[in-house]
Amino acid sequence: MAVLLELSVFSICGEVSKRGEVARILRAFEDREIEAHLNPMGTSVECEDMPKALEVLQIAYDCMDSQRFYIIAKFDCYPQRKNMLEGRVERVLEEV
Structure with a gap:
Protein backbone atom coordinates (compact mmCIF):
# COMPACT_ATOMS: atom_id res chain seq x y z
CA MET A 1 0.00 0.00 0.00
CA ALA A 2 1.08 3.54 -0.57
CA VAL A 3 -0.04 6.43 1.57
CA LEU A 4 0.73 9.87 0.24
CA LEU A 5 0.86 12.34 3.12
CA GLU A 6 0.83 16.10 2.76
CA LEU A 7 1.40 17.99 5.99
CA SER A 8 1.71 21.56 7.15
CA VAL A 9 2.92 22.26 10.68
CA PHE A 10 3.37 25.75 12.06
CA SER A 11 3.14 27.70 15.28
CA ILE A 12 0.38 30.26 15.62
CA CYS A 13 2.44 32.52 17.82
CA GLY A 14 5.91 34.04 17.69
CA GLU A 15 7.73 34.99 14.49
CA VAL A 16 5.86 35.65 11.28
CA SER A 17 8.35 33.55 9.29
CA LYS A 18 8.01 29.81 9.85
CA ARG A 19 11.09 28.73 7.86
CA GLY A 20 13.02 27.78 11.01
CA GLU A 21 10.24 25.44 12.11
CA VAL A 22 10.01 23.89 8.66
CA ALA A 23 13.78 23.44 8.49
CA ARG A 24 13.82 21.72 11.90
CA ILE A 25 11.17 19.23 10.74
CA LEU A 26 12.95 18.59 7.43
CA ARG A 27 16.24 17.93 9.29
CA ALA A 28 14.44 15.44 11.55
CA PHE A 29 13.08 13.67 8.46
CA GLU A 30 16.52 13.65 6.86
CA ASP A 31 18.10 12.22 10.04
CA ARG A 32 15.63 9.32 9.81
CA GLU A 33 16.11 8.91 6.04
CA ILE A 34 12.54 10.00 5.29
CA GLU A 35 12.30 11.48 1.80
CA ALA A 36 10.24 14.65 1.97
CA HIS A 37 9.27 17.01 -0.84
CA LEU A 38 8.89 20.62 0.24
CA ASN A 39 6.45 22.86 -1.58
CA PRO A 40 5.33 26.43 -0.83
CA MET A 41 2.33 25.39 1.28
CA GLY A 42 3.46 22.14 2.90
CA THR A 43 5.55 19.01 2.69
CA SER A 44 4.73 15.72 0.98
CA VAL A 45 5.96 12.29 2.06
CA GLU A 46 5.15 8.93 0.49
CA CYS A 47 4.80 6.17 3.11
CA GLU A 48 4.40 2.42 2.79
CA ASP A 49 1.34 2.35 5.06
CA MET A 50 -0.75 4.38 7.49
CA PRO A 51 1.33 3.49 10.60
CA LYS A 52 4.41 4.92 8.85
CA ALA A 53 2.47 8.06 7.86
CA LEU A 54 1.40 8.53 11.47
CA VAL A 89 3.56 15.10 -10.95
CA GLU A 90 5.09 13.53 -14.06
CA ARG A 91 1.68 12.48 -15.40
CA VAL A 92 0.29 15.98 -14.96
CA LEU A 93 3.31 17.57 -16.65
CA GLU A 94 2.84 15.24 -19.63
CA GLU A 95 -0.56 16.85 -20.15
CA VAL A 96 0.84 20.39 -20.19
Missing part, protein backbone atom coordinates in the same frame (compact mmCIF):
# COMPACT_ATOMS: atom_id res chain seq x y z
CA GLU A 55 5.01 8.06 12.57
CA VAL A 56 6.02 10.87 10.19
CA LEU A 57 3.35 13.09 11.75
CA GLN A 58 4.65 12.23 15.23
CA ILE A 59 8.18 13.22 14.21
CA ALA A 60 6.90 16.60 13.00
CA TYR A 61 4.86 17.02 16.19
CA ASP A 62 7.92 16.27 18.34
CA CYS A 63 9.92 18.98 16.54
CA MET A 64 7.63 21.76 17.65
CA ASP A 65 8.61 23.74 20.73
CA SER A 66 5.86 26.34 20.55
CA GLN A 67 3.15 26.70 23.18
CA ARG A 68 0.55 26.44 20.44
CA PHE A 69 0.79 25.09 16.91
CA TYR A 70 -1.38 23.89 14.08
CA ILE A 71 -1.11 20.68 12.04
CA ILE A 72 -2.88 20.05 8.76
CA ALA A 73 -2.57 16.53 7.32
CA LYS A 74 -4.07 15.04 4.18
CA PHE A 75 -3.77 11.38 3.19
CA ASP A 76 -4.22 9.68 -0.18
CA CYS A 77 -4.37 5.92 0.51
CA TYR A 78 -3.99 3.83 -2.63
CA PRO A 79 -3.25 0.12 -2.00
CA GLN A 80 -2.24 -0.80 -5.57
CA ARG A 81 0.16 2.02 -6.24
CA LYS A 82 3.75 2.98 -5.43
CA ASN A 83 5.82 6.02 -6.37
CA MET A 84 2.72 8.19 -6.30
CA LEU A 85 4.59 11.35 -5.39
CA GLU A 86 6.85 11.48 -8.43
CA GLY A 87 4.53 9.68 -10.82
CA ARG A 88 1.59 11.96 -10.15
